[in-house]
Amino acid sequence: MAKYKRILVTGGAGFIGANFVRYVIEEHPEVFVTVLDKLTYAGNINNLIDLPESRFKLVIGDIVDAELVDQLVAETDAIVHYAAESHNDNSLSDPAPFIHTNLMGTFNLIEAARKHDVRFHHVSTDEVYGDLPLRKDLPGRGEGEGEKFTPTTRYNPSSPYSATKAGSDMLVKAWIRSFGLKATLSNTSNNYGPYQHIEKFIPRQVTNVLSGVKPKLYGNGENVRDWIHTYDHATGVWAILEKGQIGKTYLLGANGEKDNVTVLKTILDQMGCDSDYFEFVNDRPGHDLRYAIDASETRRELGWQPKYNDFENGLAKTIKWYEENKDWWIQEKRDVELKYASINR
Ligand code: NAD
Numbered sequence: 001m002a003k004y005k006r007i008l009v010t011g012g013a014g015f016i017g018a019n020f021v022r023y024v025i026e027e028h029p030e031v032f033v034t035v036l037d038k039l040t041y042a043g044n045i046n047n048l049i050d051l052p053e054s055r056f057k058l059v060i061g062d063i064v065d066a067e068l069v070d071q072l073v074a075e076t077d078a079i080v081h082y083a084a085e086s087h088n089d090n091s092l093s094d095p096a097p098f099i100h101t102n103l104m105g106t107f108n109l110i111e112a113a114r115k116h117d118v119r120f121h122h123v124s125t126d127e128v129y130g131d132l133p134l135r136k137d138l139p140g141r142g143e144g145e146g147e148k149f150t151p152t153t154r155y156n157p158s159s160p161y162s163a164t165k166a167g168s169d170m171l172v173k174a175w176i177r178s179f180g181l182k183a184t185l186s187n188t189s190n191n192y193g194p195y196q197h198i199e200k201f202i203p204r205q206v207t208n209v210l211s212g213v214k215p216k217l218y219g220n221g222e223n224v225r226d227w228i229h230t231y232d233h234a235t236g237v238w239a240i241l242e243k244g245q246i247g248k249t250y251l252l253g254a255n256g257e258k259d260n261v262t263v264l265k266t267i268l269d270q271m272g273c274d275s276d277y278f279e280f281v282n283d284r285p286g287h288d289l290r291y292a293i294d295a296s297e298t299r300r301e302l303g304w305q306p307k308y309n310d311f312e313n314g315l316a317k318t319i320k321w322y323e324e325n326k327d328w329w330i331q332e333k334r335d336v337e338l339k340y341a342s343i344n345r
């Protein structure tokens with residue numbers, strides 16, 4: 001039986017939040033989920049539309065609305081906090097919403113959690129640690145070479161997005177220490193899977209191919225990301241909520257390091273395109289080189305294991321989802337690409 005029966009999920013209409021809500025509804029029948037989501041450009045009501053009313057409620061609102069947050073937290077057992085402005089490129093062109101949601105919103109939620117003595121889980125990113133050198137730049141250059149992020153790695157964020165996520169982590173950590181907030185944190189690597197907004201790397205390239213547009217690679221394509229399927233992120237967050245130690249930070253990752261050009265060429269291969277069907281575009285300013293998560297402590301302590309250990313297989317399913325759900329993304333495609341074109345990315 002689940003420890004917490006009434007869960008408030010912020011940002012549950014976004015990519016990772018919606019996948020978490022779907023996981024809870026499918027796997028934990030005794031839990032009622034309330035989603036608080038502002039439905040920004042990244043939130044999509046269709047991500048939740050088919051879920052049963054007996055198990056789930058959507059409240060459309062802003063996590064910065066203190067009165068609304070207080071009301072919802074008063075009637076909940078646990079909060080899982082996903083709501084955020086999440087895209088690095090957007091944070092470079094307009095940082096203000098990142099300050100609003102990621103910092104002010106988190107502050108509001110932890111104040112309400114403190115007041116009502118409610119369990120809080122803060123969902124964060126490996127980007128708070130900054131980047132690591134590319135393996136090819138390290139002495140040795142072999143597989144398995146190179147440092148990975150651990151829960152004790154020093155914070156060193158690069159972009160306005162990651163700086164606001166780092167700030168939100170610090171707020172949660174301070175509330176734990178100073179006020180005894182019953183909170184845990186998780187820092188997770190790049191997610192992929194269904195319902196991801198088409199501004200992000202994998203869905204952008206898949207929908208480019210489906211729209212007859214050449215995929216776009218930033219810089220030289222050598223930057224490395226550590227991919228985890230969003231289903232595995234959901235099971236990891238659930239394990240932390242149920243079994244995690246209060247006050248602790250857990251890292252979630254699935255040993256999925258790949259450079260961007262390799263991911264793109266795998267997409268091209270799986271979609272039946274030539275391997276050179278893409279173009280290089282301007283690099284992202286401050287572009288982090290490499291992320292890599294050491295999740296061994298989380299695995300040992302919580303017995304959590306990712307299910308999608310075969311990236312090619314997870315990617316094939318993801319591509320199929322975008323092929324079969326054209327209605328979900330087609331209307332936004334033109335505007336997303338116009339926005340990128342305006343910055344030559
Ligand atoms: P997303 O952009 O797809 O979804 C964010 C959701 O938050 C949307 O539904 C949006 O409407 C909602 N939201 C934004 N501002 C809000 C506000 N002020 N009030 C209420 N709702 C608001 O993001 P995502 O990729 O699903 O990321 C979710 C969380 O996971 C974020 O905290 C992000 O930092 C973290 N994370 C993401 C990744 C990744 O690879 N995408 C990896 C690690 C951690």
Ligand code: DAU
Nearest residue numbers: 086087088125126127189190199200201216217218223260
């Ligand atoms: O590491 C976790 C983070 O992963 C999360 O905290 C963020 O919310 C999430 O957006 C993601 O950040 P990235 O910046 O790594 O993801 P993005 O999908 O924007 O880009 C992935 C890589 O692909 C990155 O090196 C930039 C590159 N890229 C991106 C796009 C959109 C391209 O080469 N071409 C593109 O068109």
